[in-house]
Amino acid sequence: MSAAGAGAAPAGAGTLRRVIVGMPATAVETTQERRLPLPVAVVAAVVGGVLMLLAFPPYGVWPLAAVGVALLAAATHRRRPRAGAGLGFLAGLALFAPLLSWTNLHTGYLPWVLLSLVQASYLALLGAASAWVSPLVDRFRWGWPVLTGVLWVAQEALRDRTPFGGFPWGRLAFSQDASPLLRLAALGGAPLVTFAVAVVGGLLVAAAWAGWAAYHRPGGRRSPGGWAPVAGWLAAVLAVPVTGLLVPTRAAGDGDTVTVAIVQGNVPRLGLDFNAQRQAVLNNHVEATVELAAQVASGARARPDLVVWPENSSDIDPLRDASAGGRIQAAADAVGVPILVGAVLRGPGPGQVRNAGLLWQPVTGPDLDQVYTKRHPVPFAEYVPLRDIARLVSKQVDRVRSDFVPGTTPGVLAAGPAVLGDVICFEVAYDEVVRDTVTGGAQLLVVQTNNATFDVAEARQQLAMVRLRAVEHGRPALMASTVGVSGFVSPDGRVSDATGFNTRAIVVRQLHLADGRTLATRVGLWPEVVLTVLAVAALAAAGMRRRVRGGPTAGTPARGGHNGA
Structure with a gap:
């Protein structure tokens, strides 16, 4: 060779x-x-x-x-x-x-x-x-x-x-x-x-x-x-x-129909001091709901089966503050249907609070069996890990005076004609938090959020996540924000009735619920x-x-x- x-x-x-x-x-x-x-x-x-x-x-x-x-x-x-x-x-x-x-x-x-x-x-x-x-x-x-x-x-x-x-x-x-x-x-x-x-x-x-x-x-x-x-x-x-x-x-769900109203009450001023304005924020959402009730009574709007308020719509604990609870009760009685309230609840321990979605019924008041506590609080915004060390980097961490306690169960809430899959704010970005509500029986995905400390770009980025979740699980979905953007999303990802940013708005839409599971829901x-x-x-x-x-x-x-x- x-x-x-x-x-x-x-x-x-x-x-x-x-x-x-x-x-x-x-x-x-x-x-x-x-x-x-x-x-x-x-x-x-x-x-x-x-x-x-x-x-x-x-x-x-x-x-x-x-x-x-x-x-x-x-x-x-x-x-x-x-x-x-x-x-x-x-x-x-x-x-x-x-x-x-x-x-x-x-x-x-x-x-x-x-x-x-x-x-x-x-x-x-x-x-x-x-x-x-x-x-x-x-x-x-x-x-x-x-x-x-x-x-x-x-x-x-x-x-x-x-x-x-x-x-x-x-x-x-x-x-x-x-x-x-x-x-x-x-x-x-x-x-x-x-x-x-x-x-x-x-x-x-x-x-x-x-x-x-x-x-x-x-x-x-x-x-x-x-x-x-x-x-x-x-x-x-x-x-x-x-x-x-x-x-x-699917362009729409294949289940029963339900009419849902989103109340975007707005805040007096954008920024971190929305918390200092908490009575005014609660009043805004109460007044907008009473306005909705008047429109329903006049025939200008269809009567909803459910009203959804955003995260932080009541930063005053309505279970402990009689005045706040009375205001929410007046709104629920006026509209005559349950309200999903975004509330900050004190406890369970001293110095602790919970970020919650609370179903409030007309006449009978809060339904304590239908409460969702946010499972994934945001570090350094809702709680401060390693607080003593974090304070050495920035004393801004002390703005978070009380640590939010995470919930332990998915946000599956029975709200009369619909079973809701409630997630709060940034939780919509986490795959398992949303999926757990669907496997738990949710027919409608609800995202309660507060964008008052951010801007319209952040709100639209969050709405994009809601669109993906609707397609992922074949569910109608909605996002309710204090200041916007709020709106409804069909199971194929199309957005309807999107509100403007930093405005007061009420949107009402009839939705078809969904009960089936997509392949994505099954494989997790x-x-x-x-x-x-x-x-x-x-x-x-x-x-x-x-x-x-x-x-x-x-x-x-x-x-x-x-x-x-």
Whole structure:
């Protein structure tokens, strides 16, 4: 055997490699030897974060989420993990700092800065993981979209739970409220929607990488066949949202009808001092409900079966304060139907309070068997973990004088003609909190919230989450806010009767209740678990490949070499 024959690849290896990698064999080595120059990668990461931001309300350009994912994936490809972490952190700052800017409106800059930095750190982990799996991407180019998808789901799974119960704001899924991909929530909830968005991003970066390789063929040669993989990747990009359109959803529930009124009483002034205005806030909601009763009596509005007040509509405990209880009773008697009141209740222990949804009946008063206590209070806003240490960072934590005690049972409330699934404010972002109400028998999802300390951007971001939950569980839903945005959402995610921000409003709508379960409701956490396990397996496989190829930096190009640092 000749020397040339001994070192030659087996016959057909070039063809096999073209199939596996998805691009011409002559371009593979060129692509594997290169990565984006660092200045270009930095720009790509920052622009990627900005584009992801623009996908969320109030901008709502949902296709940009996938483009942002693609830019971050391109920036981190074939870099060292620590460089990937830095690029991911830059993308995270570009996304979260403006997305969460509403957190600094009335509390100063420090909470906003700290929260943005913490959230950006999770994208730093994502950037490091994306860089780490580069050898797998180079070996199995067709796997780039799937790897991108599972890493994003794993990152969000971690961010949604840590620290102190997590902060799921800014999940890719919540940017898709007007996208065909929203329908995928009925199959696998928010994790599946995030996976689909990230897969589209992975397809885009794979198409761009293949196009770059085809254009930079050795010797400057051009071949029409070199662009075939690009066309294939782009066809797959279009196929994903088309697949979403094929998922069936219901325009309305298929159960009994119920007429529901949302009362948005408004507050005298936006800001943290809405608490000091608590009597005025309660009066606003009482007066608006009495106004609704007069409209019903005159025939101007249909009589509702239920009235929903928002979170904090009574920050005076109506079970202990006779005057507050009397005001709510007068409103319930006037309208003649139950009112779901958002109330702050004192106890159970000294110095403790509860954020609750309390069903108040006409004539008989509060129904103590139908009370939901918020299960997921917001750390540093409704309770202060590690208070002594937190005070060293900022004395603003002492604004929270009493810690809110979490509830222990789902918000399933029997409200006459409908069984409600009540969640309060930020709880709508947590998958299991909402799902528990549906598996407990809820026919209508109710989100009671108070946006008086935020702005319209935060309210619209929250309404996008309500839209996803309605599709996820095939339920009609509503959001009731003190200041807006309030409105109704059909089981296919369409919004009706949305109110303005910082206004007083009353909206009444007839809804069809729903009792069935979507696939997403049935499978629960399993899609997220499976995708996260795949992400962990991919990280392990990348580690093994790096060791086989010569150490922890294997797969990262050196100048003039394949496997250098």
